[in-house]
Amino acid sequence: MILKPENFRHYVDTFNTNDIEYHKQFINNSAAWSWLEHSMPLFECPDKQLEETYYFRWWVYRKHLKKTPDGFVITEFLPKVYWSGKHNTINCAVGHHLNEGRWLSDSENYLVDYIRFWLEKGGDIRSYSSWFVYAVWEFCQVKGDYSLAVDLLPDLVSNFRLWEKSNLNESGLFWSNDDRDAMESSISGSGLRPTLNSYMYADALTISEIAKLAQKYELEGEFKEKANRMKKLILERLWDEKDEFFKVLPLESPNDSVATWQFNELDSMKNVREQIGYIPWYFNIPDEGYDGAWKQLLDIDGFYAPFGPTTAEQRHPRFMFQRDDHECLWNGPSWPFATSQTLTAMANLLNNYQQITVTKDHYFDLINIYAKSHYRKREDETMISWLDENIQPYTGEWLSRKILQEWGWRSNKGGVERGKDYNHSTFNDLIITGLVGLRPQKDDTLKVNPLVPEDEWDYFCLDNIKYRGKKITIIYDKYGTRYGKGIGLKLYVDGKKMGSSKDLQPIHVEL
Template identity: 25%
Template structure:
């Protein structure tokens, strides 16, 4: 992964003097690092803490190490500083077992002796014992305490290590962190000391190998377009970067964070604002779609186990921190769980999860349903993750003050209702797999939702799906991006075929940087966010009235691909263009040497609006597998059904479906991809089972039972 994604200096747009750090631990990570040796900046543990300093090394020549050279890699950060009198080279990283490690080489190039010494924060490290530093910091806001033990390869650094002119010294500094109640000081000391017991020159390569081993297990995809291949690598990096395993309080299982960067203030030990480093139900199903392709099931299983732990008495899944339960969010967990089941075929897992999924559907029906139909009412505009979407203000003529709660109209939302429909379909299919008699109930409910969406939300004259007034079913004539969700759910037919054309029309959603969150004909459309020129959430705030979100792009691309395949590939060209534009969002200034995905963008210029880098609230890997490579898993087999995006060759390998090794290859011409055979091929356990000279739909039926009891 280091070879694929290595970059130069990689820093936050809003904090350009800092540097990002790629590797993350199960609990420990750096939001950003200052241009100094060691770990100084904003350090976090499980949730946001803004610890300003774990350790650094200062010189009597000064404490400023700029200008410096920084080279970012997924597994480590390289830091170099040179002056007339001093040279410093450092490699630093965080390990999965929550050690911050720095390997430094100092050289005195001046005519006089210099002294370097360790600096730490007494709030983190209070005790010294035979050269080791240790301490406990009580993170009261999260109801846990962090124990830290720091070890040095040269204990003279505590009081000051003198370097004579021309002298060079190599240092290793390691700080191990854990939960006070779980990790005793002796265990943490052994963990930190392990880095001092190996040759310094071996430490970085060993870390790189350990870090790379996670990616070696993941599916591999290559093709003749560097943009798609590199973005595939970057998306797996996002999964690993946002992977966490708190194992404390309410978060006892692995999960993927929506992001690790900053929607919060940077005040040391006192972050304020919205943080992504927690369980967020809105995002969890997207993570499940991606994680289902990774062979280690502990990550995918962790998602649904944490979701079950978050469920309240009404059946709603809620945001979770280790010590606090927050509000619920709309989600398609029932659908995502069924997609996860299709890959692993674990009936015991399905039995554990199914009652929880049923409770969600029943709870949402009871709390947000209505007596007239099966559509779902959203009373709080931010609970679908699309705050300030203009349809909520349609019936009050888009007032200047959109923050006045009296001017917000609850709506029967398209997205809420589609999630509800998909959850019913997912639960129905899980019931069928388990011979659960309630399959019929959820199937009937899904059909009723479908009928109500198609009859009530579709407008024949304008050929679009709209939100409805929650009391009288009047249409809110705002073309929100969620108006395309019924195509994603596969519930549309020939009557609705023209609706997708809005995506490519420059008067509506066909912007330079597709797809905006609302059409350009909306009276309060703003490509850069804000509301009628008022940026009441700040320059980087989320306002769903015109910017582009990777979140909805992934859903719309999924819908576009499925609809194209249902209609004899009519939208393949448009999908290929939009998918490449979606891929380009992953790079600052559209430069493939600068991976940098954030939450949302100006839909006209492509400028990043937010600065929460390496953001993980969308899906991409799943789109490549199902629509580019064409690998689709059904109850009884595998269907190859790709969208034709103009690739000359591709290979998808290292995929595991119910313990079968899957490989898909395509080579348009025998001369294009080395030894790869010509044509479109599916291999199961190294045996060729499907073959065509061209990209086309083919089906492989499982020869045996494909479930695990």
């Protein structure tokens, strides 16, 4: 190991000191460091705010490991909320939970139980939309073992067919309620949305891959055809040529017929660019030539904000519309859930597409904005690390927290500090797969492609991270003086140098 765990313990000590531990689950604060030092990958960089946020997110994630009679689950809220299911679980962020947790060295001890819970132990897997099958595949990809996915194939197929039965519209696209996308009170509302349609495309394509491994070739062909049809419809029907964006076609119920496919003929109060328009890139759905949409992420009249990105374009007349009876709005506030999706999609754009709209500098800027949002100013004016539900995009105040506090922390809303340590997004996966650039592959190779601009950092290191049963270390040392391993980017596998490059150029090696 290049990095020493003890050098980062002070972060965890500070988080514990500043914390009021309202709820304890499998690993309480007093045991946090002894567990984290062996389980989490280590990360070092010159930006200490971003580094602190990285360790804060692991500190928060372990709070949500919950041991139950059905094995381990991962919670979203720490307090019990009435809209949760068995063991206080909620499925809408399961994709985030799996993507983040897969990088723990002992992740299979927790996530295998969690995956099985949703299909075999009473988890309500269809309460909200999610990209569950795709996330299971990505977990298996990091572990290098797809036997779990193959074993669960009948349940995964059954779950997909139930979605078709309940939500497939006559158009061939899936209808979803914005609330069931966990995006209540959006400007566009319910309809044929880029959310569920992208998730169903990804799950169909993944089922076809699993079926191939299981030698179920008829099933493979069926689901590949479903995925191809979904992609065609997403690109043809949800893309607004004029506004260069994937949008929602509003529709009251899944059984309604679409009156018009022309966005300019829709009610202007519902015709809007929303951040969910970037979700198709999370699953590499668009072909090249759609990247004009990403201009909006960088535009202050679009989604760019000091504590953004916003969930709806700021130029729209209903941006941040008032609603006094609900604390969680998706009409403009910045949500870590959506920011995670967008930055994952952006990393895909930079890795998998030929385009000139987005650069590493843009990714670097946005992930730093995201990092600086992980704080709260206390009454004594001190700043502490904090994670909650949604953010006022211009001030950085945790917005739903402010509303719930003004309402007196109502018990039917989850009680005191409901959203504290909210596990509804990723951050460390974005550092690992995006900024540092460890890109999981289908085959027995490993690709490293950092999205750190060459003139920003003189060094960084990701250490003690497991990939396909091997320990990976990635270091960048501009002058060769920080780590004593020479100049440039270097990849070590089980302590052996497997690749190197200068000037942060990609490395691709066989394991």
